[in-house]
Amino acid sequence: MHTSTHASHYLRGIVYKKTIGNYVVHAGERVITCAISPRLRKELIYPIADPGSLSHIVRSVRDIKTVDPVAVGDEVSFIDTLDGSGLIVEVLPRRNRLARVNPGTKKIEQVVVANLDQVVPIFAAAQPEPKWNLLDRYLASAESLGLASLICITKLDLLDGDMCQFAEVETYRNIGYPVILTSAATGLGMDEFRVALQGRVSVFIGKSGVGKTSLLNAIQPGLGLRVNEVSQATEKGKHTTTNLAMFPLDAGGSVVDTPGMREFGLWDVNKDDLAQLFPEMRPWVGNCRFGLDCTHTHEPGCAIRRAVENGQVSQRRYLSYLRLREG
Numbered sequence: 001m002h003t004s005t006h007a008s009h010y011l012r013g014i015v016y017k018k019t020i021g022n023y024v025v026h027a028g029e030r031v032i033t034c035a036i037s038p039r040l041r042k043e044l045i046y047p048i049a050d051p052g053s054l055s056h057i058v059r060s061v062r063d064i065k066t067v068d069p070v071a072v073g074d075e076v077s078f079i080d081t082l083d084g085s086g087l088i089v090e091v092l093p094r095r096n097r098l099a100r101v102n103p104g105t106k107k108i109e110q111v112v113v114a115n116l117d118q119v120v121p122i123f124a125a126a127q128p129e130p131k132w133n134l135l136d137r138y139l140a141s142a143e144s145l146g147l148a149s150l151i152c153i154t155k156l157d158l159l160d161g162d163m164c165q166f167a168e169v170e171t172y173r174n175i176g177y178p179v180i181l182t183s184a185a186t187g188l189g190m191d192e193f194r195v196a197l198q199g200r201v202s203v204f205i206g207k208s209g210v211g212k213t214s215l216l217n218a219i220q221p222g223l224g225l226r227v228n229e230v231s232q233a234t235e236k237g238k239h240t241t242t243n244l245a246m247f248p249l250d251a252g253g254s255v256v257d258t259p260g261m262r263e264f265g266l267w268d269v270n271k272d273d274l275a276q277l278f279p280e281m282r283p284w285v286g287n288c289r290f291g292l293d294c295t296h297t298h299e300p301g302c303a304i305r306r307a308v309e310n311g312q313v314s315q316r317r318y319l320s321y322l323r324l325r326e327g
């Protein structure tokens, strides 16, 4: 979309928070609560609706609360009305996005966070036990969106110094994923974690109970509490994406917690391309006897299965691959 000749009146900012109908935009030191122009809504919704179905389009526009054209993390142009409020007139092109499909409105994607630098899957070393399969799902999803991942294993103090059960950490590091080991209880790894978050937009992903709030508070006192307030407000409402917020870090950069991101997944990935989302399998893709037609499940002369047998690809990661293929 081109801005008009009045573009010089527009200001630029980043959307940090949404509530229904309102967008909190940070522009430098200023924080402006904005509304959105009806024209912008229509322009942005039509192109993503199913073009073959007129009724679909009509419904999607009426159902505006669940299909919001502005996401947390978006860079926007807005008109400053100089009374502390503003009107968003344009969403600038997104570098990337984390999206989900709205239940009941197939093909309409709801962008949850835009312009992020990294996805941070968080698991506890114990209580609850880490679910490596779920981590593999998160990582493949991030790969499919072209996003970097930073793995965080926390509550390390619960391990009693027994690191042998963490052979998996080496597996991930060998693939090339950074893994940070932390404990909010002892402060272990917190300096390293802060550095890894500094100056970046990071999206935390992890089930409740893994220690996200404690970690956020350890990174920056008060941060976890603020994020938790938003999560609670979110759980009450039906439209889980409308109350999402991004929190600035004192050291620069920001963090988005993602309550209700169960849908974060592989919804737009073709099964035949799945091996590409496992970086350690990529070198073998295309080298199977059946070339790119190989599903790497049972075929003779499969280069990926050979790599598993030779220990070049972890057996467990391969099993995750098979599970993701099954859906």
Ligand code: GDP
Binding pocket: 154, 155, 156, 157, 158, 182, 183, 184, 185, 186, 206, 207, 208, 209, 210, 211, 212, 213, 214, 215
């Ligand atoms: P969230 O639901 O992911 O935000 O998890 P919380 O931060 O609320 O933590 C869940 C539980 O794990 C709480 O009882 C915390 O006290 C505990 N917990 C969090 N971090 C640590 C840690 O580093 N070590 C230990 N031992 N317990 C932790």
Ligand code: ZN
Binding pocket: 288, 294, 295, 296, 297, 299, 301, 302, 303, 304, 305
């Ligand atoms: Zn194969």
